[in-house]
Amino acid sequence: KQEVTQIPAALSVPEGENLVLNCSFTDSAIYNLQWFRQDPGKGLTSLLLIQSSQREQTSGRLNASLDKSSGRSTLYIAASQPGDSATYLCAVRGRDDKIIFGKGTRLHILP
Amino acid sequence: KAGVTQTPRYLIKTRGQQVTLSCSPISGHRSVSWYQQTPGQGLQFLFEYFSETQRNKGNFPGRFSGRQFSNSRSEMNVSTLELGDSALYLCASSLALGLAGMIHEQFFGPGTRLTVL
Secondary structure (H helix, E strand, O other), X not given: OOOEEEEOOEEEEEOOOOEEEEEEEOOOOEEEEEEEEEOOOOOEEEEEEEEOOOOEEEEOOEEXXXXXXXXXXXXXXXXXXXXXXXXXXXXXXXXXXXXXXXXOEEEXXXX | OOOOEEEOOEEEEOOOOOEEEEEEOOOOOOEEEEEEEEOOOEEEEEEEEEOOEEEEEOOOOXXXXXXXOOOOOEEEEEOOOOHHHOEEEEEEEEOOOOXXXXXXXXXXXXXXXXXXX
């Protein structure tokens, strides 16, 4: 049974710092992994999607990597800004087509 | 291009009642998924529809059901509501589902906040 873990559950960093969010999964037989952000009381905004055949994806200040063999993905945020404060979620789509989400990392960027 | 829309945005019901939530996907998207989000359990997958067929189902009781129409719009229904059903229900759409080499990203709606009293 696929399990997705995100550590830490919460993180506070000063504005301008680079930071890394972690996502680990137990079953490496996946179709893809997707990173989202969620603002309080809102839906999810897709950030990056990495297919199982890919190693990384980049969008602006965001870079996501995928290492299937070790069951890990990281989301790198460069030059953090207060507007980056949100909860970041990773989701894995397994070969059974079920999508499993981690519990998220609550990020707070200190001005 | 309009995003995923969900109606209603907020709903208050009492135990034992039933509720129907609606989701309109992005134009051209044929796959719709539903999720339940609670503070304790996080985001949990309910079911996924593609071309009016349920393709996948999470581990929820039979009180939770759904359907998809020919225009890809989807509804989910919860019967005999319980206090524990209070949650944010999220709908997501994607272009395709599980087609070889075409696993598309999901786009989420704003959610329906259901409160059961």
